[in-house]
Amino acid sequence: MxxxxxxxxxxxxxxxxxxxxxxxxxxxxxxxxxxxxxxxxxxxxxxxxxxxxxxxxxxxxxxxxxxxxxxxxxxxxxxxxxxxxxxxxxxxxxxxxxxxxxxxxxxxxxxxxxxxxxxxxxxxxxxxxxxxxxxxxxxxxxTYFSSSPLLHMKTIAHSKTDEQFLERIQVIIDENISNPDLDVEHLASRMHMSRPTLYRKIKSISNLSPNELINISRLKKGAELLKQGAFKIYEISELIGYSSQTHFGRVFSKQFGMSPTEYANSK
Known part of the structure; x- marks a missing residue:
């Protein structure tokens, strides 16, 4: 959700x-x-x-x-x-x-x-x-990862094990990015980890809950698509699992300090 x-x-x-x-x-x-x-x-x-x-x-x-x-x-x-x-x-x-x-x-x-x-x-x-x-x-x-639209998730890794873990998380999110119901239960199942263990790992490594990490990954994917310039903003909203362009724009602005339109124009 x-x-x-x-x-x-x-x-x-x-x-x-x-x-x-x-x-x-x-x-x-x-x-x-x-x-x-x-x-x-x-x-x-x-x-x-x-x-x-x-x-x-x-x-x-x-x-x-x-x-x-x-x-x-x-x-x-x-x-x-x-x-x-x-x-x-x-x-x-x-x-x-x-x-x-x-x-x-x-x-x-x-x-x-x-x-x-x-x-x-x-x-x-x-x-x-x-x-x-x-x-x-x-x-x-x-903090830099959270505030930078194009920074990849694995940049917060401090070991090869962490990097592999985050790359697996990223693949799962990318495969389900358009599904608005993607949540921690789905992640835990795909990662073959208990929900509490996954929560502790993600919270410790990123300062985010699993659901927050999913949401910021949606926004970063949106920033990537905006940078490419091949889609309209409403199309990007649907591609990354948001129900409306308005909601996507509001959340994007809060996270990155500029609207999707301003971001696209800056690129």
Whole structure:
């Protein structure tokens, strides 16, 4: 169903909410030490090892993971490997903490997909800056994607796994772009994922709900067709699943700051 919503405004509102950071370490004192420093800026969840952390990730939207390397049951390297190779979690930036200062251990962590490698002992201010920087950079990319008419969905990917996931989503939406009833249920079925899992993945990677991602994909397809200049605006409205040219024009203007006619003329 069609939803008239200013997606950029919703994203800006979301950015005022605290991001969620998951800290994984088997040392209680270090967990408390990191929590005390991060709780001012983030909502902080904790786990004592990789097994517990994976259980938390099944039920929570997490924007950043900070993990120790030396832990029982599942160490940080194996945890990092599972996160970065999983379609559900590969988008989450991960900071590895370790007392190992050898080049080999750093290379191992980075090869597994860790975004930042921080050696112990570390400054809490330094760790906080790293966390803020990773989240802020991701949010800038998400906002730019939402506000740019021709920017492809895969530009918000941060790994090959994410890129493949988004390309699959894009293909499904493109194949059903004229269907006004295309929704999250259809996406979840085609992606062979549960609705909650798909919602968490899309929300985390784009700051959009699945239905919002569908709607903005319609608008971007409309912008692409406007740029080509081969169709009338009312024809484009029908091709991308809008019931009327008026509705399409109103939603397009709210999202991109100009009417379809103004956009077409600018190109």
């Amino acid at each position: 069609e939803t008239e919503v200013n997606l950029t405004s919703e994203m800006e509102f979301d950015n005022y909410n605290k991001s969620v950071v998951l800290v994984v370490d088997d040392n209680e004192e270090i967990l408390e030490f990191i929590m005390d420093d991060l709780t001012e800026k983030f909502d902080v969840l904790t786990a004592k090892n990789g097994v517990e952390a994976l259980e938390i990730l099944e039920n929570e939207i997490v924007h950043l993971i900070i993990s120790d390397v030396m832990m029982p049951e599942m160490d940080g390297f194996e945890f990092c490997r599972r996160i970065k190779s999983s379609i559900e979690y590969s988008h989450i930036p991960l900071i590895l903490l370790t007392a190992k200062d050898t080049l080999e251990s750093k290379i191992q962590g980075l090869e597994l997909g860790a975004d930042v490698y921080v050696e112990k002992p570390f400054s809490p201010e330094f760790l906080q800056v790293q966390a803020c920087s990773l989240i802020a950079n991701r949010n800038k990319i998400k």
